[in-house]
Amino acid sequence: MAPDSSSAGKKTLRFTKMHGLGNDFMVIDGVTQDVHLTAAQIQRWADRNFGIGFDQLLLVEPPAEPNVDFRYRIFNADGDEVEHCGNGARCFARFVLDQGLTHKRVIRVAIQKGTLELHVHDDNTVTVDMGRPQLQPEHIPFIANEQHSVYPLLISEHEPALEISAVSMGNPHCVILVNDVDKAPVQALGPLVENHDAFPKRCNVGFLQILNRHEGRLRVFERGVGETLACGTGACAAMVAGRLRGLFDTNVTLHLLGGDLEISWSGDGSVLMTGPATKVFEGYIPWNNPTHN
Numbered sequence: 061m062a063p064d065s066s067s068a069g070k071k072t073l074r075f076t077k078m079h080g081l082g083n084d085f086m087v088i089d090g091v092t093q094d095v096h097l098t099a100a101q102i103q104r105w106a107d108r109n110f111g112i113g114f115d116q117l118l119l120v121e122p123p124a125e126p127n128v129d130f131r132y133r134i135f136n137a138d139g140d141e142v143e144h145c146g147n148g149a150r151c152f153a154r155f156v157l158d159q160g161l162t163h164k165r166v167i168r169v170a171i172q173k174g175t176l177e178l179h180v181h182d183d184n185t186v187t188v189d190m191g192r193p194q195l196q197p198e199h200i201p202f203i204a205n206e207q208h209s210v211y212p213l214l215i216s217e218h219e220p221a222l223e224i225s226a227v228s229m230g231n232p233h234c235v236i237l238v239n240d241v242d243k244a245p246v247q248a249l250g251p252l253v254e255n256h257d258a259f260p261k262r263c264n265v266g267f268l269q270i271l272n273r274h275e276g277r278l279r280v281f282e283r284g285v286g287e288t289l290a291c292g293t294g295a296c297a298a299m300v301a302g303r304l305r306g307l308f309d310t311n312v313t314l315h316l317l318g319g320d321l322e323i324s325w326s327g328d329g330s331v332l333m334t335g336p337a338t339k340v341f342e343g344y345i346p347w348n349n350p351t352h353n
């Protein structure tokens with residue numbers, strides 16, 4: 061019998077552990093469970109030694125507006141709520157189908173900024189319409205006087221400025237072209253760029269190696285997490301950066317540490333992302349609903 065997961069007093073919370081190419085998630089059904097989370101609680105669960113361990117926590121809630129099926133909220137491992145998560149969106153779609161929360165194969169979901177449409181295919185991959193990239197500096201946000209596809213970013217007085225692209229996929233991304241991702245200084249540069257003054261809301265930092273017009277390799281140092289095995293919004297931002305520089309065609313396969321994503325962008329309109337979503341296990345965790353203390 062399942063432990064008592066009712067939300068009155070000190071009980072348990074039902075969750076599912078999932079991943080999209082190794083970018084891993086604790087996914088919580090906030091439709092049938094009454095869930096209120098604190099940043100400290102999320103940090104404890106995210107801990108890979110003392111908690112469940114994950115890059116992001118995904119909270120699925122009933123819709124708050126018409127014409128959408130659900131609302132889905134995203135929290136980084138550091139407890140901050142963020143705007144968007146591409147790998148998480150695919151896992152969200154699999155989750156609501158697996159849990160019987162919907163039978164639809166085309167699902168509309170509200171995120172912090174706007175609405176996503178997700179298509180679940182027969183092979184269980186999911187295509188997500190990730191929306192239009194935003195390039196105006198004030199929308200990223202990025203400090204610059206005018207919009208360019210490449211900006212100089214000074215990290216140290218003693219080093220030449222980095223050449224970066226700044227892209228919002230709803231969340232802020234900085235994309236740096238490198239010759240070989242295996243040798244990219246991800247751990248050294250990642251935190252410096254993530255917290256650079258030019259990105260007032262911090263940023264996710266992508267290191268992109270172009271292989272040819274249809275293929276690239278990508279590593280991402282994620283805001284609020286560190287390097288992850290894959291980043292869906294990061295892959296879309298890398299596609300946009302590569303295309304703005306004239307280096308990618310419309311359909312590109314991006315090889316991430318955890319596997320491949322297919323990204324399409326015509327140079328205008330929405331970016332489409334297709335990839336897998338995998339369930340690992342379901343569990344219950346002791347939980348004291350903070351609103352019932």
Ligand SMILES: N[C@@H](CCC[C@H](N)C(=O)O)C(=O)O
Binds near residue numbers: 083231288292
């Ligand atoms: N892993 C994600 C992105 C999650 C949010 C990101 N760390 C941020 O702070 O914006 C993805 O697959 O897109």
